[in-house]
Amino acid sequence: MLTILRLTIKEVVRRKILHVTILLSLLFLALFGIGVRFAYTNLTRNLDPLRFLIVQQFFVLGLFFGSFLVSFLTVMTAVGAISAEIESGTILAILPHPIRRSDVILGKFFGYALLLAIFSLLYYTALSALVTVLTGLPLPYRLFPVLLFTLQPLILLSVTIYGTTLLPTLANGIAVFMLYAVGWLGGMIEQVGYLLKNGTLIHLGILSSLIMPADALYRKIIATVQSGAARSLTGNFLGPFGVQAEPSVWMLLYTGLYILCFVLAAVGRFNRRDI
Amino acid sequence: MLLETQRLTKMYGSAVGCAEVSLALEPGQIFGFLGPNGAGKSTFIKMLVGLLKPTSGTATVLGQPLGNSQARRKVGFLPENFRYQAWLSGQELLSFHADLSGLSRSEKSERIPRLLEEVGLADKARARVGSYSKGMQQRLGLACALLPDPDLIFLDEPSSALDPLGRREVRQLMLNLRDRGKTVFLNSHLLGEVEMICDRVAIVNRGHIVRQGRMADLLTRETEIELSLEKMSDELLADLTRLCPSPRRQGPHLILSVPNRAMIPRVVQTIAAHGAELYSLRPLHVSLEELFVDLLEKGDRQDAGEGGERKC
Numbered sequence: 053m054l055t056i057l058r059l060t061i062k063e064v065v066r067r068k069i070l071h072v073t074i075l076l077s078l079l080f081l082a083l084f085g086i087g088v089r090f091a092y093t094n095l096t097r098n099l100d101p102l103r104f105l106i107v108q109q110f111f112v113l114g115l116f117f118g119s120f121l122v123s124f125l126t127v128m129t130a131v132g133a134i135s136a137e138i139e140s141g142t143i144l145a146i147l148p149h150p151i152r153r154s155d156v157i158l159g160k161f162f163g164y165a166l167l168l169a170i171f172s173l174l175y176y177t178a179l180s181a182l183v184t185v186l187t188g189l190p191l192p193y194r195l196f197p198v199l200l201f202t203l204q205p206l207i208l209l210s211v212t213i214y215g216t217t218l219l220p221t222l223a224n225g226i227a228v229f230m231l232y233a234v235g236w237l238g239g240m241i242e243q244v245g246y247l248l249k250n251g252t253l254i255h256l257g258i259l260s261s262l263i264m265p266a267d268a269l270y271r272k273i274i275a276t277v278q279s280g281a282a283r284s285l286t287g288n289f290l291g292p293f294g295v296q297a298e299p300s301v302w303m304l305l306y307t308g309l310y311i312l313c314f315v316l317a318a319v320g321r322f323n324r325r326d327i
Numbered sequence: 328m329l330l331e332t333q334r335l336t337k338m339y340g341s342a343v344g345c346a347e348v349s350l351a352l353e354p355g356q357i358f359g360f361l362g363p364n365g366a367g368k369s370t371f372i373k374m375l376v377g378l379l380k381p382t383s384g385t386a387t388v389l390g391q392p393l394g395n396s397q398a399r400r401k402v403g404f405l406p407e408n409f410r411y412q413a414w415l416s417g418q419e420l421l422s423f424h425a426d427l428s429g430l431s432r433s434e435k436s437e438r439i440p441r442l443l444e445e446v447g448l449a450d451k452a453r454a455r456v457g458s459y460s461k462g463m464q465q466r467l468g469l470a471c472a473l474l475p476d477p478d479l480i481f482l483d484e485p486s487s488a489l490d491p492l493g494r495r496e497v498r499q500l501m502l503n504l505r506d507r508g509k510t511v512f513l514n515s516h517l518l519g520e521v522e523m524i525c526d527r528v529a530i531v532n533r534g535h536i537v538r539q540g541r542m543a544d545l546l547t548r549e550t551e552i553e554l555s556l557e558k559m560s561d562e563l564l565a566d567l568t569r570l571c572p573s574p575r576r577q578g579p580h581l582i583l584s585v586p587n588r589a590m591i592p593r594v595v596q597t598i599a600a601h602g603a604e605l606y607s608l609r610p611l612h613v614s615l616e617e618l619f620v621d622l623l624e625k626g627d628r629q630d631a632g633e634g635g636e637r638k639c
Contacts, residue, residue, distance in 0.1 A: 149427035
């Protein structure tokens with residue numbers, strides 16, 4: 053498994069996926085920083101007592117876009133983890149070696165997971181530092197939301213890895229993005245449901261979170277990253293982009309099981325697959 | 328037996344990949360597995376190296392059932408339609424495959440430079456595989472297959488991308504392996520190459536083995552001999568006809584169809600017993616290509632007669 057893990061990391065580095073991602077992330081952060089600087093100056097001119105709460109909204113917005121960035125990166129890097137190797141024929145020379153097929157799946161999963169976790173951690177830290185430096189107000193660096201943000205890509209990664217054992221590369225990419233969109237849209241609908249106090253919309257949102265819990269985890273992150281007052285402001289200020297009701301700890305447990313099930317399903321599916 | 332299969336079959340839905348293939352290989356030989364495109368050659372190899380799961384039948388590789396990891400440590404494989412990670416160097420690729428094979432650090436440092444030298448890529452070891460020509464990638468593939476110092480090496484069309492010089496080198500490499508007691512399972516449709524180096528062959532068509540055996544036996548069986556005779560009597564001709572039906576004259580020569588090699592000494596004894604003078608005896612070998620085409624055409628005629636495709 054370690055051999056495949058090392059190769060996976062080497063591939064991401066050698067094929068310049070990491071370079072491009074880091075470069076574009078820096079550009080994104082620079083743009084975001086300029087926006088924060090000007091918006092902060094304008095917004096706090098008349099709302100000075102709310103400065104600290106406004107800063108947290110900027111941070112949440114940064115996390116929102118960061119979640120998108122990490123999700124796209126996850127799908128784009130892992131979409132052909134197995135299917136592209138079957139299509140190109142590289143897998144033909146790997147599987148006859150005395151290795152288990154599960155080692156190939158787990159090696160790739162943990163290789164991508166490690167890189168994505170490091171990227172997410174760096175993004176979170178850079179965003180936190182950027183907002184602090186530009187506003188002059190220190191943001192609390194809580195371990196729990198950091199951990200959740202770092203592990204967030206594992207949800208989409210597990211689905212993508214399962215999909216790559218089942219579908220051709222392009223079909224897998226489309227399927228995972230659509231699934232992600234379902235989760236994201238469902239999350240929005242749920243927030244709107246809370247704003248309008250509409251039970252049907254709330255249940256629809258919860259159902260979509262069970263199908264794809266990525267958005268629910270994002271809501272959990274922004275709920276835990278803020279102080280109580282800021283959380284309340286986020287609900288009003290960001291509307292469906294904020295969080296009206298914090299996902300429970302059961303949702304986190306469900307998400308953990310969700311990831312585990314998809315990884316195991318990927319192993320089972322790849323074990324049975326003819327190459 | 329180094330490799331043994333019993334009625335090994337692979338079906339793709341209702342289509343036949345490989346049907347009831349039974350064969351056995353002893354160590355220290357080059358075994359040719361021949362067939363036209365789509366005959367099921369690669370399907371058969373893929374089952375033996377664990378890429379495909381057989382639908383039915385059994386097989387042992389190095390005395391172990393299919394998929395046994397101990398056996399896989401001593402098996403090398405060069406796939407047909409393969410591609411390697413273009414972003415690795417040749418040396419890195421071999422190092423990766425050595426790790427997959429479970430080689431120790433010292434084995435790696437000894438074998439990788441030696442194999443790169445053997446396949447003529449020592450000076451390109453640090454170049455990216457993506458910059459290699461198809462022929463160079465084929466050589467690199469051979470080096471990968473030989474990394475674990477395998478007892479059994481499956482080579483699926485190893486010469487297909489090589490120029491004539493490269494093909495000769497690969498043939499020599501296979502002969503060297505056999506001399507070292509290794510067994511080579513060669514999948515090829517280059518009949519000349521197979522005829523030159525293989526000890527045994529199996530010919531496969533539409534998933535079925537249509538003929539197998541020692542190369543020498545296959546090429547002389549049901550073949551003809553050309554005799555240059557003086558003082559031939561009618562009695563001798565009658566006796567020879569009893570041994571080999573339908574003799575025919577071709578210029579000054581007599582052509583006999585012998586059912587097997589063992590018949591040739593009996594023909595000579597009969598000639599001597601009648602007091603005729605034998606000046607020359609030349610076996611008229613059938614070439615592998617003739618045998619191959621004949622078997623395939625025979626199969627086509629049978630299928631046409633049966634009015635449908637054979638099923639497993």
